[in-house]
Amino acid sequence: MAGQAAADTSAEDIRLTRAAQAGDVAALGLLLERHRAGMRAVALSILGPGPDADDAVQDAVLVALARIGDVRDPGAVGAWLRMIVRNNCRMLLRRSRPAEPFDGLSLPDPDAGPEETLEHHALRDWVWEAVEELPVTLRIPLVLRHFTEGVTAYERIAQVLGVPVGTVRSRLNQARARLAGALNATADAAHSDARVRTAASWNEARDTLAAAEAGHFGRVLTERWSPEVALMSGAARIGGADLLARGMDGDLAAGVRQRPVNVAAGRTLAVWEMDLVSPADDPGHCPPAVAWIMSLSGGRVAQLRLFHPVVLRDSVLPERGIV
Known part of the structure; x- marks a missing residue:
């Protein structure tokens, strides 16, 4: 039996x-x-x-x-x-574990993360469509938690959003509950192609960095980003396109380079995770990585949050650069 x-x-x-x-x-x-x-x-x-x-x-x-x-x-x-x-x-x-340094925390294996799998099977578009149905306050922490490589921990998401860890936990619980209903609601709907969108975002990340290194980051901001783009620190706006252009130019002049290593792209939210390469004569100039967390409106970047997995030596967004 x-x-x-x-x-x-x-x-x-x-x-x-x-x-x-x-x-x-x-x-x-x-x-x-x-x-x-x-x-x-x-x-x-x-x-x-x-x-x-x-x-x-x-x-x-x-x-x-x-x-x-x-x-x-x-x-x-x-x-x-x-x-x-x-x-x-x-x-x-x-x-x-309190004795383990924060910077040394083990992150999920990228090969086991949901973003890569979304590139390979039919459910990817359905899942992303359901995520897009969530309110932005729930969508951002959910995407950071499940579709990034270096911003998955509650503490890191809290830093990005400028809210307590308890708020992050609460929002993720709400997002998971809402997602179940959104998945059912979007199961039979027409879905955009997440694979195509992600590939396009990879290309845009590479093109943006290439343009910046050629001295044309300001043109990228004008042509592809919102005229009212806001550079955010938590929930506060700390600058706009002028600060972004000045910061990028300062970083490049100092010899800092960025290389994309992971992209998560929805219709209203995109995350570019970058390796940072410090100049050879100043290997400690900048942290080893940065994430560009971008809220989109009409396909253009409306808000940008920059997050480093490690604490910056200087204050947030020093005048010499944005990374």
């Missing part, structure tokens, strides 16, 4: 997984509900009861939404889901 029950469970998992991989939204929802209890049990066994365990399960659900196409053995999908929860829990534990 037990063997037959196990066989029936495996057969149902196979059926639902294959249907979900073919784009069946209802099948994906049923699959996640079938294994939610097991996923939660793993989180509780590692983290104990509390909000961290809930976060680990909720984050795993979002990863599963984007990565269901990666499952090679549909009969073992339950183990795959529990593995995602286990990895989330271990990441939370590493981040909570």
